[in-house]
Amino acid sequence: MPAPLVEVKHLKKYFKTPRGDLHAVDDVNLSINQGETLGVVGESGCGKSTLGRTILRLVPHTSGEVLFEGKNILSYDTRQMKALRQDMQMIFQDPYASLDTRFTVSQIIEEPLKICRKEMGKADREKRVKELMDTVGLAQRFVNAYPHELDGGRRQRIGVARALALNPKFIVCDEPVSALDVSIQAQILNLIMDLQEDMGLSYMFITHDLSVVKHISNNIAVLYLGQCIEHAPTEELFANPIHPYTKALLAAIPIPDPSKRSEDREIIRGEVTSPINPPQGCRFAARCPYAGDECRGKPIELKETRPGHFVACMKFF
Amino acid sequence: MKRSSTGEIKRRGQLASVVHRFMKNRLSVCGLVILLALAIFSCSADLFFDYNAQAIAQNAQARFIAPFSEGHIFGTDQYGRDMFIRIVYGGRISLVVGFFTAGFALVFGTIIGAAAGYFGGRVDNLLMRFMDVFLAIPAMLLAICIVAALGGGLVNLLLANGIAQVPRYARIVRASVMGLKNSEFVEAARACGSGHTRIIFSHIIPNALGSLIVQVTLTMASAILSVASLSFLGLGIAPPTPEWGSMLSTGKEFMRQAPHLIIVPGLAIMLSVLSFNLIGDGLRDALDPRLKN
Amino acid sequence: MGVDMNQNAEKLLDIKDLSITYITDDATIYAVNGLNMELYRGETLGLVGETGAGKTTTALAIMRLLPDRIGKITSGSIRFDDVDVTAASEAEMRTLRGERISMIFQDPMTCLNPVLTIGDQIAEVLESHGITSKEELSKRVDNILTLVGLPPERKNEYPHQFSGGMKQRVDIAIALACEPQLLLADEPTTALDVTIQAQVLALMKELRQKFNTSMLLITHDLGVVAEVCDRVAIMYAGEIIEYGTVWEIFSGTEHHPYTKGLFGSIPSMSEGQRRLRPIDGLMPDPAVQLQGCPFASRCPQCSDRCTAEKPASHRAAGGNIIKCHLFEGEDAGGGNDAGTAG
Numbered sequence: 001m002p003a004p005l006v007e008v009k010h011l012k013k014y015f016k017t018p019r020g021d022l023h024a025v026d027d028v029n030l031s032i033n034q035g036e037t038l039g040v041v042g043e044s045g046c047g048k049s050t051l052g053r054t055i056l057r058l059v060p061h062t063s064g065e066v067l068f069e070g071k072n073i074l075s076y077d078t079r080q081m082k083a084l085r086q087d088m089q090m091i092f093q094d095p096y097a098s099l100d101t102r103f104t105v106s107q108i109i110e111e112p113l114k115i116c117r118k119e120m121g122k123a124d125r126e127k128r129v130k131e132l133m134d135t136v137g138l139a140q141r142f143v144n145a146y147p148h149e150l151d152g153g154r155r156q157r158i159g160v161a162r163a164l165a166l167n168p169k170f171i172v173c174d175e176p177v178s179a180l181d182v183s184i185q186a187q188i189l190n191l192i193m194d195l196q197e198d199m200g201l202s203y204m205f206i207t208h209d210l211s212v213v214k215h216i217s218n219n220i221a222v223l224y225l226g227q228c229i230e231h232a233p234t235e236e237l238f239a240n241p242i243h244p245y246t247k248a249l250l251a252a253i254p255i256p257d258p259s260k261r262s263e264d265r266e267i268i269r270g271e272v273t274s275p276i277n278p279p280q281g282c283r284f285a286a287r288c289p290y291a292g293d294e295c296r297g298k299p300i301e302l303k304e305t306r307p308g309h310f311v312a313c314m315k316f317f
Numbered sequence: 318m319k320r321s322s323t324g325e326i327k328r329r330g331q332l333a334s335v336v337h338r339f340m341k342n343r344l345s346v347c348g349l350v351i352l353l354a355l356a357i358f359s360c361s362a363d364l365f366f367d368y369n370a371q372a373i374a375q376n377a378q379a380r381f382i383a384p385f386s387e388g389h390i391f392g393t394d395q396y397g398r399d400m401f402i403r404i405v406y407g408g409r410i411s412l413v414v415g416f417f418t419a420g421f422a423l424v425f426g427t428i429i430g431a432a433a434g435y436f437g438g439r440v441d442n443l444l445m446r447f448m449d450v451f452l453a454i455p456a457m458l459l460a461i462c463i464v465a466a467l468g469g470g471l472v473n474l475l476l477a478n479g480i481a482q483v484p485r486y487a488r489i490v491r492a493s494v495m496g497l498k499n500s501e502f503v504e505a506a507r508a509c510g511s512g513h514t515r516i517i518f519s520h521i522i523p524n525a526l527g528s529l530i531v532q533v534t535l536t537m538a539s540a541i542l543s544v545a546s547l548s549f550l551g552l553g554i555a556p557p558t559p560e561w562g563s564m565l566s567t568g569k570e571f572m573r574q575a576p577h578l579i580i581v582p583g584l585a586i587m588l589s590v591l592s593f594n595l596i597g598d599g600l601r602d603a604l605d606p607r608l609k610n
Numbered sequence: 611m612g613v614d615m616n617q618n619a620e621k622l623l624d625i626k627d628l629s630i631t632y633i634t635d636d637a638t639i640y641a642v643n644g645l646n647m648e649l650y651r652g653e654t655l656g657l658v659g660e661t662g663a664g665k666t667t668t669a670l671a672i673m674r675l676l677p678d679r680i681g682k683i684t685s686g687s688i689r690f691d692d693v694d695v696t697a698a699s700e701a702e703m704r705t706l707r708g709e710r711i712s713m714i715f716q717d718p719m720t721c722l723n724p725v726l727t728i729g730d731q732i733a734e735v736l737e738s739h740g741i742t743s744k745e746e747l748s749k750r751v752d753n754i755l756t757l758v759g760l761p762p763e764r765k766n767e768y769p770h771q772f773s774g775g776m777k778q779r780v781d782i783a784i785a786l787a788c789e790p791q792l793l794l795a796d797e798p799t800t801a802l803d804v805t806i807q808a809q810v811l812a813l814m815k816e817l818r819q820k821f822n823t824s825m826l827l828i829t830h831d832l833g834v835v836a837e838v839c840d841r842v843a844i845m846y847a848g849e850i851i852e853y854g855t856v857w858e859i860f861s862g863t864e865h866h867p868y869t870k871g872l873f874g875s876i877p878s879m880s881e882g883q884r885r886l887r888p889i890d891g892l893m894p895d896p897a898v899q900l901q902g903c904p905f906a907s908r909c910p911q912c913s914d915r916c917t918a919e920k921p922a923s924h925r926a927a928g929g930n931i932i933k934c935h936l937f938e939g940e941d942a943g944g945g946n947d948a949g950t951a952g
Contacts, residue, residue, distance in 0.1 A: 043803035044774075058507055085510035098501040101607050102523050107331060112509035144334070146606040151892060152661070162509070181660040182830060186875035186888030193885065208803060211877040215886070252808040254833030256876060258856045261837055267808045271773050 004031035005202050011064035013054045020277040024050040026226035037203040039217030047226040048206045052172040089163040093175035095155035099147040106143040112165040132161040153184035172204045225283040232309040242311045245284045290315045338603040345599020348592035359408035371402045381575045391581045407559035411541045418540035419533045421479030426486020434494030448484040456481040464552040493525035534597040538590040622824050623649035628686035637897040641667040643848040654825040656839035664848040665828045669794045709739050712785040716797035718777035722769040728780045729765030735787045758783045775806035793825045847904035854930025862928030867909045
């Protein structure tokens, strides 16, 4: 088996707050293979966006390693990092906030070329922008348009084009479709999947929507309060969810079929507890209907139940 | 939309699109035309008038002539000098003072404020406490101190006025930069590999300019008047050099018998401030493509 | 269940041929075009559509809260129980709002005042509707908070001390404070996480049954609709293009092409297909008044007639009502109880 493209080892990111350390990402281990997609799922505040940003070094890490093609990029200096930016890109959640409103469509797509491909002439850049707009399905008549003149779907296409400008190998997609309408959401998801097939891209796809992640991912990692609590190939996770939180998450999704109403399904009680100085032990214990004494007090390790399926739970494994 | 010969849509650069949008705003173009006319006329005044004979020399026979009579369209002042010619020559100093004070404060205030807001922490503390010290001293007093220390003259006057305004600009810029630096589009720029300078100058400052431009137009007007106050204290432009602010303040004494002595320089200040204002508004709209096209 | 039960029930809300425009300096936006809708006592109607379909505008019109001067009802009538909303005086509307109709918004933060405690905010609503005695107020506030699953001790806390899900519970508490007959819920769970959404939906269901409140649930999430609604109206470009019971819409075979497209766009949890089948194109510009069917430009089965002539409503074999030329002549029975364009 080839070495993974991206490997995250014991990555931690704590934010200092007046009330103590906020454990946004706490000892996460992941790997993403060339040409594959890892879905990262969790609710708001579970640290999934921080994880993506820490991997791309948009926020400084606290400890741990991120290996990209075998090298630890967290030790890179500014110059090395600038070169690496070409290989790692990001698609942002909010197609309204992630585009500078004062730039035209072509200026936005051109920006990474201007920064990282200094040797490119103006004409070459223009040609490349045109190519990119074709690739993501933006009509040429929008070159001079401003983001606010376009709808959400087209804006997200600009964001995708910008991410593709430097021919990256790896893209972190941070909830790229959650701000879009369903019919547009499907267009963008198809685009993201087509690009992967054509260019052999690897994705880390961050989302709160399990139904989206099922479509797009090869593997899924479920995050809860900064920790990865279950990690498995997509089919395996949906067929055999083991952790009570994963099960609750799956049960909570409203299914568009009135015969499957959730009247009899279990609804998980309570809310996500504070990520500031969390207690030792299972962080889901406070909401877990099965939690016992053994779940508290000591850290719980991810263990492999079946080939490729990892779970951090004392009760079910 | 412009199309080139190949039938493709021509891309427009950032500057070109700003100019294009500015030109669409009739009122601001109007302001620009007025200001340019004032400036050009003041600068080329020597072609039409004789500074020493017509703007400086006193003429006791022709004092307080009302406007539009005896060949003086704006009348004459208490020493019999032609108001029109003095206004034209006065524009040289007043326009320069207004423009450069605001420009100086804008450039330095923006740099300091942007650095403080963007980098935060120690840089922020150091720069802003320094600015606070300046803010604690009344602007006029500060200007007096600077002029007194450096000596009079136009350049020192400009510096004094400019420095006194910098803290205000720094505060305004810092506040908007702090809000903007965490926005997603700035993060997106970082993900593309942009350095700090590029992020500050091409993403953050253009987005923070809106609130500044209003301040700029206010500064221009107050700078013209504060030069007059400094002149009055003997620290600014010495008489008989014509300058709108001092014309206004000396004219005050003769307000009842010859109101045109304050109306004329007052109108000149008003007109230039108004055109600054119109240009400022137009610039703000032109820099922000979201507001009307 | 469904239509049959409702025909015996009493109509609470009756909207006929409603059209709303927004007039701005630049353009006239045709937000709602000839909308017909009925809501019976105790039932939940889901109003489904994408951004800009006119869902929220409809809800605001029912409350008569359209923006002054800009938003105008150009034709049609809204009847709520015994009140003609389009003709009522402002004083009548004030007693209607809050007391008999109330609204829950998408963003739980926007409708809570950050400088008042939540207890005071609930008390304020009760006070404005005639409860004045201190003890009575305090007792009612405690009751309401318990009802929505919040400990009454927390009534002296401020909105920022609550999480998103709890704030939405407070919103629901305020909306239900006067036991209204109609609840307008505008994307009440869109801003919430799935596990919290499930809690809030269960809460709303429980309370609705308890007070027999009718609800108009505005959403874009077909999963939520399947979960809580009795009937569904699918809205597109200011018109209801399909209307029926939740069973007819979700399991019937005959549907409006837009409805089919909408279902094709959702990533399914059960099926294995990888590529989604999105609807091509975008919603038509609401500033242009259309001659024909609003969906014509995106419809795979569009014919010349569709761009020229507005389709009438037809009852499909499954019982649902579809506004599309394709179903002409298929009218199964004189389906005229709803959705018929004038």
